[in-house]
Amino acid sequence: MDCTVSLVLDPTARNRPAEEAALHASGPAALVDILGVTAWSVSDPVLLKSLLNDPRVSKDPRRHWPAFINGEIQQKWPLALWVAVSNMFTAHGQAHDRLRRLVSRAFTARATAAMVPRIEQITTRLLNRMARTQPGEIVELRETLAFPLPIQVIADFMGLAEETWPRLRTVADGIFDTTLTHQEADANSAAMYTILTSLVEAKRSTPGPDITSALINVRDDEGDGSRLTEQELLDTLLLIITAGYETTVNLLDNATTALLTHPDQLAHVRSGRTDWDAVIEETLRYASPVTHLPLRYAVEDLPLTDTIVIRQGEPILASYGAANRHPDLHGATAGQFDILRANQQHLAFGHGPHFCLGAPLARAEARAAIPALFDRFPDLALAVAAEDLEPVASLIVRGHRTLPVRLRPAA
Numbered sequence: 001m002d003c004t005v006s007l008v009l010d011p012t013a014r015n016r017p018a019e020e021a022a023l024h025a026s027g028p029a030a031l032v033d034i035l036g037v038t039a040w041s042v043s044d045p046v047l048l049k050s051l052l053n054d055p056r057v058s059k060d061p062r063r064h065w066p067a068f069i070n071g072e073i074q075q076k077w078p079l080a081l082w083v084a085v086s087n088m089f090t091a092h093g094q095a096h097d098r099l100r101r102l103v104s105r106a107f108t109a110r111a112t113a114a115m116v117p118r119i120e121q122i123t124t125r126l127l128n129r130m131a132r133t134q135p136g137e138i139v140e141l142r143e144t145l146a147f148p149l150p151i152q153v154i155a156d157f158m159g160l161a162e163e164t165w166p167r168l169r170t171v172a173d174g175i176f177d178t179t180l181t182h183q184e185a186d187a188n189s190a191a192m193y194t195i196l197t198s199l200v201e202a203k204r205s206t207p208g209p210d211i212t213s214a215l216i217n218v219r220d221d222e223g224d225g226s227r228l229t230e231q232e233l234l235d236t237l238l239l240i241i242t243a244g245y246e247t248t249v250n251l252l253d254n255a256t257t258a259l260l261t262h263p264d265q266l267a268h269v270r271s272g273r274t275d276w277d278a279v280i281e282e283t284l285r286y287a288s289p290v291t292h293l294p295l296r297y298a299v300e301d302l303p304l305t306d307t308i309v310i311r312q313g314e315p316i317l318a319s320y321g322a323a324n325r326h327p328d329l330h331g332a333t334a335g336q337f338d339i340l341r342a343n344q345q346h347l348a349f350g351h352g353p354h355f356c357l358g359a360p361l362a363r364a365e366a367r368a369a370i371p372a373l374f375d376r377f378p379d380l381a382l383a384v385a386a387e388d389l390e391p392v393a394s395l396i397v398r399g400h401r402t403l404p405v406r407l408r409p410a411a
């Protein structure tokens, strides 16, 4: 691999606009350093879309990434868990079809529509609780709404007892924290497996009306009747819990932040010039909850342009955040939050065979929470200057460490 790295991705994500501009300037695909691993970051939306749908691009490191096959990655890389799991996220071709089919029934548009009344009920309960605070009091919106809504939804879905949530949350946060050392990340992964193993034990002895119990017994009716192996079971639970929760927290955070820092845009939706769906889609584009997604691998040499060839076995990073703000797709205003823009296209949920299974659920949660929050608290305002909001320390997800707001002005 030609190791001329054009950018070292910042694990603390302190200056995303500068990083995105550097990626755009480096061409459709550029070699970057991601925590010590060199990968092709693809930020050109047209190229990214075609690679995401290309059978010559795999997500299976066991078959297609030499550095993983020889054990190097597992020994040193803090993001090893992201590629080492055995579930649909890291499967390719038919193996992917099998693992995805076993759970996809739970995520159809119909299954999600059936969850909407419950999502609305949880939202109302959380807003009622928030309404009990004093006028002028500072409320941490991630703590009071953005975290509890998705965790409650996923907990219902998976059958997670409430007493497990705080630990689960700390460990799930650790999976997205790209400032951990390799040892810290390993210890965090071990803690996650302890939680998942106890969950499976509890559901084996007392099954419930939840996905965990269903996955324990699932059989591949359309395939060879196979079951998930124990590792696939644990890793599928890990995927649904982490993918289903951390990303949605950040969508709720980013939509609220974008509206509070762009009052002109909030006015457009309040006046009925556009709708809340436009707010949610533009948030997904402008402040994509998933910014860089590790990793994919070239199954064979991929000549991309006259000068760029991704060689067989080289890793590829889907740089969704930068692609969604690419000037080729959204012109000179690509970096602006504009809910009236005619072209709201984005790749925030991915594309192709690995397209996000939970996209309808994430959208349903945002559609329930964001309008209700702004209707209930018309004077909602940030309690700190926008530039003092600190990013979550992650190059994988985009959100804020805390989101302090005032629901009502001081009396």
Ligand code: HEM
Pocket (backbone or CB within 6 Å): 088, 089, 090, 100, 239, 240, 243, 244, 245, 247, 248, 251, 288, 289, 290, 293, 318, 320, 347, 348, 349, 350, 351, 353, 354, 355, 356, 357, 358, 359, 361, 362
């Ligand atoms: C705003 C919220 C969300 C965002 C931005 C998001 C984003 C994504 C993205 C970009 C991918 C593609 C990964 C790739 O490139 O291979 C993905 C995959 C996935 N997402 Fe989501 N997601 C969200 C919410 C959810 C929810 C709520 C769930 C489930 C409860 C979920 C479950 C999954 C699963 C299972 C996959 C793997 C699909 C596969 O590999 O075939 N996601 N998500």
